[in-house]
Amino acid sequence: MAQSQILVNDRISEILKCIKDIPKPNFKQLAREHGVLYQRLLARSKSRPTRSEHPSSTYKLTKAQDSALYDYIARLDELSVRVRLPMIVSCVNYLLQQAHDGPGPPLTASSRWAKQWLKRQPELHVRRQRSLNLNRALADDSDSIVK
Numbered sequence: 001m002a003q004s005q006i007l008v009n010d011r012i013s014e015i016l017k018c019i020k021d022i023p024k025p026n027f028k029q030l031a032r033e034h035g036v037l038y039q040r041l042l043a044r045s046k047s048r049p050t051r052s053e054h055p056s057s058t059y060k061l062t063k064a065q066d067s068a069l070y071d072y073i074a075r076l077d078e079l080s081v082r083v084r085l086p087m088i089v090s091c092v093n094y095l096l097q098q099a100h101d102g103p104g105p106p107l108t109a110s111s112r113w114a115k116q117w118l119k120r121q122p123e124l125h126v127r128r129q130r131s132l133n134l135n136r137a138l139a140d141d142s143d144s145i146v147k
């Protein structure tokens with residue numbers, strides 16, 4: 001499947017090189033002659049990138065923001081601070097909010113996005129926080145210890 005996509009993209013590139021000088025090419029006829037889809041040829045003639053060239057929507061951070069987040073989590077890990085998913089989400093949302101300059105609302109990240117980001121960073125380990133045992137909670141209560 002991927003090999004055929006590469007061949008189709010190569011054929012479309014060749015067609016577009018040949019028709020540079022033609023003011024109004026007939027894209028339907030060209031698509032039929034070369035065995036490619038008309039819509040794909042038309043879209044590529046209007047400079048739309050191929051799917052392999054299109055950036056993924058799961059990458060919300062720039063490379064600088066991504067490395068800053070990675071360094072922040074690594075530093076917290078060095079300090080023996082337990083990093084949890086809500087901490088990562090709030091940090092990412094803060095980074096996205098600070099970088100936003102458009103009229104609409106800024107992008108936001110969810111815990112699902114944070115889990116996917118952690119999968120892409122195999123050297124980072126974030127564990128789920130356990131609930132506190134009742135006996136340990138009572139032991140932390142200073143009033144019950146005094147009695």
